[in-house]
Amino acid sequence: MPQSNPINTSYPLGFHEPEKYFFKSEKGLSEKVIENISWHKKEPEWMRKFRLDALKIFYSKTLPTWGGELGKINFNNIYYYIKPTNKKAVSWETLPEEIKRTYDRIGIPEAEKKYLGGVSAQYESEVVYKSIQKTLGKKGVIFLDMDSGLREYPELVKQYFGTLIPPHDNKFAALNSAAWSGGSFIYVPKGVRVELPLQAYFRINAANMGQFERTLIIADEGSFVHYVEGCTAPIYSTDSLHSAVVEIFVKKGARVRYTTIQNWSTNVYNLVTKRMRVEEDGVGEWIDGNLGSKLTMKYPSVYLMGKGARGEILSIAYAGPGQHQDAGGKAIHFAPYTTSKITSKSVSVGGGRTSYRGLLQVFQSAKGSKSKVVCDALLIDDASRSDTYPTMDIKQNNTQIEHEATVSKIGDEQLFYLMSRGLSKADAEAMIVNGFIEPIVKELPLEYAVELNRLIQLEMEGSVG
Amino acid sequence: MKTKNYKLRINNLKAEIGNREIIKGISLKISSGEIHAIMGPNGSGKSTFAQILMGNPAYASKSGEVEIGSKNILHLKPEERAREGLFLAFQNPLSIPGVSVANFLKTAYQSLHSPKTKDQRLKTNANPALSVWDFNEKLVKDADYLSLPREFLKRSVNEDFSGGEKKKLEMLQALVLKPKFAIFDEIDTGLDIDALKVVAQGIVRLQKEGAGLLIITHYSRLLKFVRPDFIHILMDGKIVKSGGSELAALLEKKGYAAIKSH
Numbered sequence: 067m068p069q070s071n072p073i074n075t076s077y078p079l080g081f082h083e084p085e086k087y088f089f090k091s092e093k094g095l096s097e098k099v100i101e102n103i104s105w106h107k108k109e110p111e112w113m114r115k116f117r118l119d120a121l122k123i124f125y126s127k128t129l130p131t132w133g134g135e136l137g138k139i140n141f142n143n144i145y146y147y148i149k150p151t152n153k154k155a156v157s158w159e160t161l162p163e164e165i166k167r168t169y170d171r172i173g174i175p176e177a178e179k180k181y182l183g184g185v186s187a188q189y190e191s192e193v194v195y196k197s198i199q200k201t202l203g204k205k206g207v208i209f210l211d212m213d214s215g216l217r218e219y220p221e222l223v224k225q226y227f228g229t230l231i232p233p234h235d236n237k238f239a240a241l242n243s244a245a246w247s248g249g250s251f252i253y254v255p256k257g258v259r260v261e262l263p264l265q266a267y268f269r270i271n272a273a274n275m276g277q278f279e280r281t282l283i284i285a286d287e288g289s290f291v292h293y294v295e296g297c298t299a300p301i302y303s304t305d306s307l308h309s310a311v312v313e314i315f316v317k318k319g320a321r322v323r324y325t326t327i328q329n330w331s332t333n334v335y336n337l338v339t340k341r342m343r344v345e346e347d348g349v350g351e352w353i354d355g356n357l358g359s360k361l362t363m364k365y366p367s368v369y370l371m372g373k374g375a376r377g378e379i380l381s382i383a384y385a386g387p388g389q390h391q392d393a394g395g396k397a398i399h400f401a402p403y404t405t406s407k408i409t410s411k412s413v414s415v416g417g418g419r420t421s422y423r424g425l426l427q428v429f430q431s432a433k434g435s436k437s438k439v440v441c442d443a444l445l446i447d448d449a450s451r452s453d454t455y456p457t458m459d460i461k462q463n464n465t466q467i468e469h470e471a472t473v474s475k476i477g478d479e480q481l482f483y484l485m486s487r488g489l490s491k492a493d494a495e496a497m498i499v500n501g502f503i504e505p506i507v508k509e510l511p512l513e514y515a516v517e518l519n520r521l522i523q524l525e526m527e528g529s530v531g
Numbered sequence: 532m533k534t535k536n537y538k539l540r541i542n543n544l545k546a547e548i549g550n551r552e553i554i555k556g557i558s559l560k561i562s563s564g565e566i567h568a569i570m571g572p573n574g575s576g577k578s579t580f581a582q583i584l585m586g587n588p589a590y591a592s593k594s595g596e597v598e599i600g601s602k603n604i605l606h607l608k609p610e611e612r613a614r615e616g617l618f619l620a621f622q623n624p625l626s627i628p629g630v631s632v633a634n635f636l637k638t639a640y641q642s643l644h645s646p647k648t649k650d651q652r653l654k655t656n657a658n659p660a661l662s663v664w665d666f667n668e669k670l671v672k673d674a675d676y677l678s679l680p681r682e683f684l685k686r687s688v689n690e691d692f693s694g695g696e697k698k699k700l701e702m703l704q705a706l707v708l709k710p711k712f713a714i715f716d717e718i719d720t721g722l723d724i725d726a727l728k729v730v731a732q733g734i735v736r737l738q739k740e741g742a743g744l745l746i747i748t749h750y751s752r753l754l755k756f757v758r759p760d761f762i763h764i765l766m767d768g769k770i771v772k773s774g775g776s777e778l779a780a781l782l783e784k785k786g787y788a789a790i791k792s793h
Contacts, residue, residue, distance in 0.1 A: 478589065483625040485609040486585050486618075487635075487704065488642035497638065501629030501687065 215251025346372030385418030616711030694721030
C-alpha cells in the first residue's frame with residue numbers, strides 16, 4: 067500500500083502509527099466525544115464550535131413523530147467516531163453468512179467484497195482515483211473526501227458548509243453536524259463539464275463508509291457534474307445508525323445529477339437529509355435508490371431559487387421482510403417559471419412496508435411554475451404494505467400541478483403467463499418488478515442498472531423461498 | 532426440419548371448480564407433426580381445458596393423466612411443463628410493463644433451453660443454448676416472418692397492444708421458443724384477414740418443424756387456412772364427436788346443436 071495515498075493524509079497522525087493513536091470514542095454522545103473528534107481531525111476552531119453548537123441542538127430536538135418507528139434507537143449505545151484503522155478489526159470470517167453469500171452471487175471481486183464488508187479500508191481503486199484526480203485537477207475540479215476538503219480548502223468549505231441544511235433543520239441533521247466524518251467534497255469551476263460520472267467508489271477509503279457522512283457539492287455557473295455514490299451490493303455495518311447530510315449548490319445555468327444506490331444491512335436505521343439549491347436556469351437531479359436497512363427516512367429536496375430552475379427527483383424503494391422504506395422527495399418553488407418532477411416507484415415484498423412521503427410547495431413568488439408528481443407502488447403479496455403521504459402547499463394560482471398515484475399488485479394470471487414460458491415464480495416476480503422500476507433504472511449508469519436488476523432477482527428468490 | 536416423434540396423451544382428464552365439474556373426462560392423443568382442432572360453443576370448457584393442460588394453479592382440483600412421452604405432467608408446475616416442451620398461446624395475453632418483447636423472449640428462451648443447473652440440463656431435452664447474438668438474429672428473423680416491425684421487439688410485452696398484435700406476439704413466442712406441443716387458445720379472434728393468414732402460416736411452420744398442435748377455436752374461419760388432421764367437438768366438458776376436417780364443414784352448415792344428434 068503506497069504511503070503517498072492522499073486519503074491517508076486526512077488522518078495525519080493516526081494512520082501511520084495505529085497503535086499509538088488508536089482511538090475509538092467512548093460509547094454515546096457527549097461534548098467530550100465531539101471535542102475529541104474535532105481534535106483528532108485537527109479542525110479549525112469554527113468547525114469545532116459548529117459541532118458543539120449542533121450537539122446542543124441535537125439534545126434540544128425531539129424525534130420526529132411521523133415517518134417510521136424511531137423509538138428503538140439507543141443513541142447512547144453507538145460509537146460516534148471510530149478511527150478508520152480500527153475498522154480493519156472486522157474480519158472476513160465474522161461477516162454474516164448472508165452478506166458473504168450475496169457478494170458471491172452478485173459475483174463481485176474478492177477485494178471489493180472485503181471492502182464492502184468493512185474488512186479492508188483500502189482498495190486497488192486508489193490508482194484509478196489518482197489518475198482521475200490528475201485529469202480533474204487540470205480543469206480546476208476539486209474531488210476530495212470531506213475531511214481533506216476542510217483541511218485544504220477551509221474558506222470555500224466555510225462559505226457553504228451547513229448553510230443549506232443548518233443543524234437546526236432536524237434532529238438527525240443536528241446529529242450529523244455534531245459527529246460528521248467522511249463524505250465527499252466537490253467543487254466544479256465555472257463552465258467546466260465533468261463528462262465522466264464522479265464515483266465515490268473511486269475515492270474509496272474508510273471515511274467514506276462513515277455513519278455520519280457529510281457531502282458538499284458546489285457546481286459553479288454553467289458547469290456540469292454527475293456524482294454517483296453507493297453500490298448495489300449490501301453494505302455490512304455493525305453500526306445501527308447511518309445519518310448523512312448532503313448539501314448541493316447548483317449555480318446559474320449549472321446542472322448536477324446525484325445518483326445514490328444504497329443497500330444497507332437490515333439492522334441499520336438510515337436517516338438522511340439531502341438538499342439541492344438550484345439557481346436561475348440551473349438543473350438539479352436526484353436519483354435515489356433505497357434497498358436494505360431496517361428503516362430508511364430520506365426525502366431528497368430541490369429548492370428552486372432562481373427563475374427557470376428545474377428539479378427532478380427519481381426515487382426507488384424496495385422493502386423486504388421487516389423493512390420500512392419511508393422515502394420520497396420535496397420540491398419547493400421560490401422563483402417564477404420553475405419546474406419540478408418527482409417520480410417514485412416502490413416495491414414491497416414479504417411483509418415489507420414502503421411509504422411515499424412528498425412535499426410540493428409553491429410560493430406566491432413562483433408564478434408560472436409547473437410540477438408533476440407520480441408515485442407508483444407495487445405490492446408482491448398481501449402481507450406487504452404501501453402508503454402515500456403527499457403534502458401540497460400552493461400559494462400561487464398561476465401554476466400547473468399534476469399528481470398521480472397508483473398501487474398495483476402482481477396478479478396471479480400475470481405470474482402464470484410468465485411461468486408458462488418457463489420462468490420460475492421468483493424469476494417471474496423479478497421480471498415484473500424490474501419492469502416496474504425500469505423507467506428509473508434506465509437513468510442509472512449501466513453497471514448499476516445491471517447490478518440492480520440482478521440484486522432484485524436475488525431478493526425475490528430469497529423472499530419467495 | 533424433422534425432430535423426434537413425441538406423443539401428448541391426455542387420458543380421462545377431469546377438473547372441477549367449486550363443486551362443479553367443468554371438464555368431465557377428456558381423452559386425446561396428439562403426435563408430433565399433427566394438427567388437432569377443438570371446436571365448441573361458448574362455455575363448453577375449451578379455455579379451461581387449455582389452462583389446465585398448462586397448469587394454471589387456479590384449477591387445483593383435477594384428475595386423470597396428461598403425458599408427454601411417458602411422463603405424467605399433470606401435477607407439475609407451469610414452468611416445469613414448459614420445460615417438458617408444452618406451450619400455450621393465451622386467449623387473453625397479459626401485459627408486463629417495462630419489459631421489452633426482446634428481453635422477455637430472451638429470458639424465456641434461456642429458461643427453457645439453457646437450464647441453470649446441470650441437473651436440469653440432464654433432465655430436459657432442451658435445444659442447444661444460443662449466444663445472445665445468435666438469439667437476436669433468430670428473433671429478428673421470426674419477427675420478420677410474422678411481418679412484425681423491429682420496433683415491436685422494443686415495446687413492453689402486450690402493453691397498449693391491439694388485439695391483433697397480442698395474438699401475433701403469442702405466435703412469435705411459439706416460433707421462438709420451439710415447443711414440442713403448442714396449444715392455441717382462440718388465436719384467431721380479433722384478427723383481420725391478413726393477420727389471420729400470417730398466424731395460420733406460423734401454425735403450418737410449427738407443424739413442419741415437427742411440433743404437435745392443438746388449435747382451440749370457436750369458428751371454422753382459421754381452418755380455411757390450416758387444415759387439421761383431426762377435429763374434436765367439445766360440449767359441456769366432454770368431447771362429443773371426433774373426425775376429420777369434414778366436421779368443420781358440417782359445423783359451418785348446421786351449427787353445434789346439430790352435431791350432438793348427428
